[in-house]
Amino acid sequence: MSGLSDRLRGLVTGETQADRVVPPSGHTARLTSFTAAAMAFLTVFALALSLAAGRLADRWQATLTGSATIRISAPDDQMTAQTNAVLAVLKTTPGISAFRPLTVDEERALLEPWFGPDLPLDSLPIPQLIEVEGQGYDAEGLRLRLAAEAPGAVLDDHTRWREPLVRAAMRIRTLGLVAILLIAGATAAMITLAANAALSANAQVIRVLRLVGARDVYIARAFVRRFSLRALAGAVVGTVAGMAAMAFLPAADEAGGFLTGLGFQGLHWLWPLAIPPLAAVVSFVATRAAALRTLKGLM
Amino acid sequence: MIDLQNVAYSYGGGELLSDMTLKLAPGSFHFLTGPSGSGKSTFLKLCYAELLPTAGRVTIFDREVRGMSRDDVARMRQRIGVVHQDCQFLDHLSLAENVALPLQVAGREVAAEASDVLDLLGWVGLKAQVAALPPSLSGGERQRAALARAIIMSPDVILADEPTGNLDWEMSVRLLTLLVELNRMGKTILIATHDLNLIRTVKAQVSARVLRIRDRRLQLAGADL
Numbered sequence: 071m072s073g074l075s076d077r078l079r080g081l082v083t084g085e086t087q088a089d090r091v092v093p094p095s096g097h098t099a100r101l102t103s104f105t106a107a108a109m110a111f112l113t114v115f116a117l118a119l120s121l122a123a124g125r126l127a128d129r130w131q132a133t134l135t136g137s138a139t140i141r142i143s144a145p146d147d148q149m150t151a152q153t154n155a156v157l158a159v160l161k162t163t164p165g166i167s168a169f170r171p172l173t174v175d176e177e178r179a180l181l182e183p184w185f186g187p188d189l190p191l192d193s194l195p196i197p198q199l200i201e202v203e204g205q206g207y208d209a210e211g212l213r214l215r216l217a218a219e220a221p222g223a224v225l226d227d228h229t230r231w232r233e234p235l236v237r238a239a240m241r242i243r244t245l246g247l248v249a250i251l252l253i254a255g256a257t258a259a260m261i262t263l264a265a266n267a268a269l270s271a272n273a274q275v276i277r278v279l280r281l282v283g284a285r286d287v288y289i290a291r292a293f294v295r296r297f298s299l300r301a302l303a304g305a306v307v308g309t310v311a312g313m314a315a316m317a318f319l320p321a322a323d324e325a326g327g328f329l330t331g332l333g334f335q336g337l338h339w340l341w342p343l344a345i346p347p348l349a350a351v352v353s354f355v356a357t358r359a360a361a362l363r364t365l366k367g368l369m
Numbered sequence: 370m371i372d373l374q375n376v377a378y379s380y381g382g383g384e385l386l387s388d389m390t391l392k393l394a395p396g397s398f399h400f401l402t403g404p405s406g407s408g409k410s411t412f413l414k415l416c417y418a419e420l421l422p423t424a425g426r427v428t429i430f431d432r433e434v435r436g437m438s439r440d441d442v443a444r445m446r447q448r449i450g451v452v453h454q455d456c457q458f459l460d461h462l463s464l465a466e467n468v469a470l471p472l473q474v475a476g477r478e479v480a481a482e483a484s485d486v487l488d489l490l491g492w493v494g495l496k497a498q499v500a501a502l503p504p505s506l507s508g509g510e511r512q513r514a515a516l517a518r519a520i521i522m523s524p525d526v527i528l529a530d531e532p533t534g535n536l537d538w539e540m541s542v543r544l545l546t547l548l549v550e551l552n553r554m555g556k557t558i559l560i561a562t563h564d565l566n567l568i569r570t571v572k573a574q575v576s577a578r579v580l581r582i583r584d585r586r587l588q589l590a591g592a593d594l
Contacts, residue, residue, distance in 0.1 A: 283444065
């Protein structure tokens with residue numbers, strides 16, 4: 071571990087004299103910097119997607135976990151009795167912190183988006199809804215007691231549609247993380263190709279260095295440092311551009327839902343700052359492996 | 370220093386060198402001659418482990434080359450100066466930086482030895498070209514620069530492959546004289562050349578063995594030299 075940290079320290083502090091043995095190569099330099107910048111830009115978006123999906127899953131989980139609804143469908147003459155029976159059951163159920171039947175106006179407001187404002191509720195068999203708040207209550211036990219006391223009452227603790235939503239959000243988060251890994255892999259592959267091209271283009275330099283007694287690590291270091299610093303510089307540009315793009319996304323609001331909540335929030339803005347050093351590390355590992363592999367083929 | 374025992378080298382299905390035995394003793398001076406394509410360059414490459422023998426043993430500084438790691442080979446080459454006919458340099462570095470390259474790769478402080486580099490360049494007559502880039506040098510200047518780079522680390526052995534190939538007679542004699550001086554300082558020298566006149570001229574100055582590659586084998590050259 072200290073060996074790696076020493077190498078990374080050497081990467082940053084630099085051995086400019088050793089670096090100079092490799093001639094400047096504009097093409098591969100630009101290719102590496104551009105690749106790192108583009109990949110960093112994409113990583114910012116993948117990271118934002120992943121974090122937003124995680125936030126969404128947490129929010130859905132938190133919002134819906136503590137609430138439930140009891141729906142009572144009963145003939146008109148039994149509605150009041152069954153409602154009272156349900157309220158009595160709720161009153162004695164451990165873990166239920168609050169409950170209240172929805173008023174006719176509230177039920178009309180719920181139905182208004184679908185049926186319009188002039189809905190004649192009196193003439194329709196609308197079920198009575200009871201809003202329930204609570205944590206850790208025994209949902210199955212409550213269902214059994216409701217079935218016994220009020221046969222028309224059905225407990226809906228939102229599990230049926232909450233879990234698929236939360237699962238979907240978690241999968242989107244995983245997808246974002248997988249995308250980040252794929253981007254890192256693609257970055258490593260592209261930098262390896264660029265490094266191989268640079269090594270081939272500098273075959274004579276390598277031959278001369280071997281002839282005068284240079285060890286493989288010495289030769290590799292010159293290439294590794296150059297590529298890692300290019301990747302770092304490119305990734306800084308890409309990350310800054312990505313964060314700026316995120317900053318200009320519309321703010322999260324109720325109407326836009328998930329899409330407008332895609333940006334970073336609070337301390338999450340710090341996460342993208344890890345992208346440039348990670349890009350440099352990916353480049354360091356990829357270039358070093360490519361260089362040592364190539365050098366092993368030479369005497 | 371360098372010991373070859375029954376060494377053979379095959380390439381592309383054919384044997385290029387066969388059953389060669391030679392011991393380069395410290396302070397010795399050897400010429401290796403033979404017609405073009407006889408395997409002189411290959412022989413030299415075996416002497417600094419750029420090639421490995423297909424048969425026999427090559428021992429350099431008491432270590433068999435087959436048992437050397439890549440780092441061992443690199444360290445061994447820091448003790449052997451090599452001069453090629455097509456002397457290769459890092460074209461983007463100045464002459465002084467190229468000559469100092471062996472110091473740099475060996476981890477020595479180049480700035481502290483800058484005066485040695487300048488002295489050496491003066492010794493080979495290239496002080497005025499210190500800052501020049503290699504592509505701007507003439508063939509003779511490149512050969513002398515290659516010699517300077519080969520000896521900057523004060524190696525125990527100097528191997529030169531047709532070091533006068535691109536030079537006129539006067540420059541060739543001058544370069545060979547530099548090698549003779551190094552031999553008098555105790556360096557072991559092996560020079561591959563097909564120029565028999567040059568060998569005769571140098572033999573007048575130094576006690577040298579002349580070897581010849583004939584029919585893939587190494588022979589001691591006779592009185593025709």
